[in-house]
Amino acid sequence: MTRLINRQPSRYSRLMLGLLPFIVLFVIYLVTSDARLAENPSDKLLPSLGSFADAIVRMGFEPSKRTGEYLLWQDTFASLQRLGIAVGLSAMIGLVIGVFNGMIPYVRSPLSPLVTALSLIPPMAILPILFITFGLGELSKVVLIVIGITPVIIRDIQLRTDALPSEQLIKAQTLGGNSWQIILRVVLPQTMPRLIDAVRLTLGSAWLFLIAAEAIAATEGLGYRIFLVRRYLAMDVILPYVFWITTLAFAMDWSLKRISILAFPWYHSAQGARND
Amino acid sequence: MTKHEPPIIQIKNLWKEYGDNVVLERVNLSVQAGEFVSIVGASGCGKTTFLNLLLGIEEPSQGEILLDGQPLDPEPSVERGIVFQKYSVFPHLTAVENVMLGQEFTQSAVSSCLLGRLFGTARRAAKEEAMDILEKVGLAAAADKYPSELSGGMQQRLAIAQALIRKPRILLLDEPFGALDPGIRKDMHRLTRELWTEQKLTVFMITHDLSEGFELGSRLWVFDKTRHDLQAPERFGANVTFDIPLSTGQEHHEHLAKLQAAKSHTA
Structure with a gap:
């Protein structure tokens, strides 16, 4: 084993190597933050750990002086609600249209070009239209996310449906299945784990659209808060918020993966160890 | 003949x-x-x-x-029943479910037409018949396994069993x-x-x-x-x-x- 491509780190060293860059970044931050604060104690750019702790306590565990709400949790709840509704809707629309597009030529012919065209519209460009049409409330934010990610999910599901071996569909027909039964019992269950994959991949864009919409017009939400405190250069709030958003995104991705492994063991065993 | x-x-x-x-x-x-x-x-x-x-x-x-x-x-x-070289069985169904699918599709029960599924006694009868055929092809012990857990030969046995259930x-x-x-x-x-x-x-x-x-x-x-x-x-x-x-x-x-x-x- 002298070739680099053949050398495998042990389990322990893999963990250590994985942690290493995080530790390095953390140390670099501490050192530079200390240096700046030594020069100017009221520097706001790289706050000390102490001011992060203060900010976290202030945002998460003390009621706001102005409204009496716990801001971090209020923001989290508002954002997750928007994200949850929008992603759920997109997944449902994506699944139904994707499967029908993939399976039924008479649906695909009229819908497929439309979906392709819609997916090429930059969603941010039509955000003003959404605000004008749906108002500044929750609906326009949800619609932005839906418009942003649904076409991607539809196209992914359609591709996956197309990729089902034709042997399977022929076999199902020789077993007497009609179109509806075949879609329901053969195609749909096999697309479900792929839908979860598609949702995992689009979650990043969903967050992007959510924060963009909140930054422009909202009264609460994680994105709203970050853009609000930006005016005061409040890095002690922004950085913990970014960290929190990252944690939430990671938790969602991880739970979707677990759900998929638990609910569709056949999918993951057929894929071998590729459970990443 | x-x-x-x-x-x-x-x-x-x-x-x-x-x-x-x-x-x-x-x-x-x-x-x-x-x-x-x-x-x-x-x-x-x-x-x-x-x-x-x-x-x-x-x-x-x-x-x-x-x-x-x-x-x-x-x-x-x-x-006309068919067995292909591969991809004949459904990866998301266990062996016995693969065989039952034929009955679930073609029985006249409402649930069969609407959902492609059977429930209750009809389901038990279908399962029994499927188990008989699995027995014949030597797969009774693997009835609850998914195709990916079966060897190539077992998958082909399953594909044959599945094709035979409709008596083509x-x-x-x-x-x-x-x-x-x-x-x-x-x-x-x-x-x-x-x-x-x-x-x-x-x-x-x-x-x-x-x-x-x-x-x-x-x-x-x-x-x-x-x-x-x-x-x-x-x-x-x-x-x-x-x-x-x-x-x-x-x-x-x-x-x-x-x-x-x-x-x-x-x-």
Whole structure:
């Protein structure tokens, strides 16, 4: 084993190597933050750990002086609600249209070009239209996310449906299945784990659209808060918020993966160890 | 098996062409119920096209195929069971669910039409029947496993069990054992032979393995072109050049020798 491509780190060293860059970044931050604060104690750019702790306590565990709400949790709840509704809707629309597009030529012919065209519209460009049409409330934010990610999910599901071996569909027909039964019992269950994959991949864009919409017009939400405190250069709030958003995104991705492994063991065993 | 009975399959002046490319020409054959037809031939000589025509996923350019005297359905249906070399079973269903699917599709219960599922007593009956068939192909112990947990041979057994549950008039096998190890292949031959005699099936099997064709079949068809145009090889289609009745197992070697001689002669 002298070739680099053949050398495998042990389990322990893999963990250590994985942690290493995080530790390095953390140390670099501490050192530079200390240096700046030594020069100017009221520097706001790289706050000390102490001011992060203060900010976290202030945002998460003390009621706001102005409204009496716990801001971090209020923001989290508002954002997750928007994200949850929008992603759920997109997944449902994506699944139904994707499967029908993939399976039924008479649906695909009229819908497929439309979906392709819609997916090429930059969603941010039509955000003003959404605000004008749906108002500044929750609906326009949800619609932005839906418009942003649904076409991607539809196209992914359609591709996956197309990729089902034709042997399977022929076999199902020789077993007497009609179109509806075949879609329901053969195609749909096999697309479900792929839908979860598609949702995992689009979650990043969903967050992007959510924060963009909140930054422009909202009264609460994680994105709203970050853009609000930006005016005061409040890095002690922004950085913990970014960290929190990252944690939430990671938790969602991880739970979707677990759900998929638990609910569709056949999918993951057929894929071998590729459970990443 | 007397010749007085009407044939189960009649092929009348069958042609299949794709544009200028003639794949099959003037195929005229008839097959009695209970025959086991092995189909051999070089790659690209129309074996698979012929199977697709029987299956109903392609339509003849001319001529027709009659099943029990009636023209074949132009799409796959329950009269024709199929086992492919791979991808025949559904990866998201356990072995027993794979076999039950046939009943869940075709029973007249409301849940079957709406959901493609059975519930309660109907489901228990279907499961029992499925278990019987799994027993026959030696998969009873693996009933609750997913196909990915089964070996290649077991997956093919499952595919056969699944095809048999609808009691098809004819069973089509498209190189069913091509991807299996020689040892497993012998087991599969035994199973196929047993099922064929026991269930009085009519079988069409495409194979690349001549000796397999001789061993299993009661009749062997060789697909080949009878006319050749060196300038335009696609102008002439293939036909059944040899139609050899086999009393399974015997005469195997002499026929094989004769056929190989004929092949080397034409080549």
